[in-house]
Structures are given as C-alpha cells and as structure tokens.
Amino acid sequence: TPRMYTNFKSSQDELPEFSGNPICPTYPDITVARLGPGQEIELEAHAVKGVGKEHAKWSPVATAWYKMLPEVVLLKDICDEKAEELVKRCPANVFDIEDTP
Incomplete structure (x- = not known):
C-alpha cells in the first residue's frame, strides 16, 4: 500500500489571520500528486476571491x-x-544558442 507523507509550509503561517485556521488541503483524502522517495514539489500559488457575476x-x-x-x-x-x-538533437526545441559578449 502507498504511504502518504504531507508537509505544508506556507509563508503566511506566521500571520495572525491564519493562527486559528492554517492553510492546508480542504479534503485530505484527495491525492494531489504521487511522488517517489526523495521527491518534493515546490509550489507558488496566488489566490484571488471573486464572484461568478464578475x-x-x-x-x-x-x-x-x-x-x-x-x-x-x-x-x-x-x-x-x-x-x-545539442540544439539539433532535441526534438522539442528546448535549447537555443545564445551569443555571449
């Protein structure tokens, strides 16, 4: 069976507004991503509250x-x-040659 390890660090955890309601997943039983041993996700997220009328x-x-x-x-x-x-062999056109001064 797979093991679940979750660790959330938020830059806003120290703010008093979040002291009684920390930022975390609403539903902990929903898998966000499956990672192998030693893998991690770095995520930057921005939220804006709005209404469907807008x-x-x-x-x-x-x-x-x-x-x-x-x-x-x-x-x-x-x-x-x-x-x-390298540029010629990469089929996804990821690389480009830059002129350096």
Whole structure:
C-alpha cells in the first residue's frame, strides 16, 4: 500500500489571520500528486476571491487548469559544435544558442 507523507509550509503561517485556521488541503483524502522517495514539489500559488457575476472563472462550475513548465538546467556551459549538436538533437526545441559578449 502507498504511504502518504504531507508537509505544508506556507509563508503566511506566521500571520495572525491564519493562527486559528492554517492553510492546508480542504479534503485530505484527495491525492494531489504521487511522488517517489526523495521527491518534493515546490509550489507558488496566488489566490484571488471573486464572484461568478464578475467573471466565469469565479463560478463554482469553472474548470481548473494547469500548465507544466519543466525547468532544464545544464551543469556546465556547452559551446561551439557541441551546442549546435545539442540544439539539433532535441526534438522539442528546448535549447537555443545564445551569443555571449
């Protein structure tokens, strides 16, 4: 059986408004993500309260969406022919060659 580990750290936990009502999932039995050992999620979220009369995104039947934004980090600089080969071999057009001064 899978194990559940949850640990929430919020930058607003120290504020007095949240002392009696800490920020946490409303329904703890709903899985947000499944991670392997040693994996973690860093999330920045912004919330705005509104009503459906102003915009459909605040309607209780509005659709939720997200977009995956992967971050690719190279451990060292790649130059000249190796950089051109990397750009050419990547089918997703992730890499681009930048001119350096």
